[in-house]
Amino acid sequence: MNLSNLKPAEGATKNVKRLGRGEGSTRGGTSTRGHKGAKSRSGYKRKSGFEGGQMPLQRRVPKFGFKSLNRVEYKGINLDVIAGLLEKNSTSTIDAAYFVSAGLASKNAKIKVLGRGEIATAVEVHAHAFSKSAIEAIEKAGGKAVTL
Structure with a gap:
């Protein structure tokens, strides 16, 4: 096997539609583009969101x-x-x-400790923010909540 005799697997490729190559090809004349109009001409580009002159969705829906x-x-x-x-x-x-090493937060994330659940051991927790219930629970267990 070498580069000169490589070819795709059987059935992996299809023949390309050869447009505009005469009437005998069945794709001559209009080349499957239909008759007249901007879509039939070269250089046509539809604006994204254009709905044929109807008020487009992004203008019908109110700002919010x-x-x-x-x-x-x-x-x-x-x-x-x-x-x-x-x-x-x-x-x-x-x-x-x-928290970053445990995979709970990204390096630049600001961390807020929330109060769901209970904590039994006394531990000093350093974070950017705490909920009131979290501060109460940490201090009740004998720990300390330190705001960064």
């Missing part, structure tokens, strides 16, 4: 809401998840780097 430029998005991590981490390997402090 807005996106705040000052929004801060947090990655929420619940207490039951932290308790699960502590069962696997006990530690006295949990910080952002610990």
Whole structure:
């Protein structure tokens, strides 16, 4: 086997439609484009969202809401998840780097500890934000909630 005798597998290729090569080919004349109009001519390009002059969908549907430029998005991590981490390997402090190494947050994510679940061990948790219920639960277990 060499490059000169390579060819595709049987049935892997189809013959290309040869458009505009005379009436005998059955694809001469209009070359399957129909009669007249912009679509039949070369250089035709349909605008995206154009509906033939009908009011397009993106203009029929009303505008809605807005996106705040000052929004801060947090990655929420619940207490039951932290308790699960502590069962696997006990530690006295949990910080952002610990969450990243555990695969719970990305490197640049801001972390908010939320109050679902319970925590039994005293642990110092470092995060960007805490819910009130999370702070209460951590301090009730003898730990400390440190805001970064």
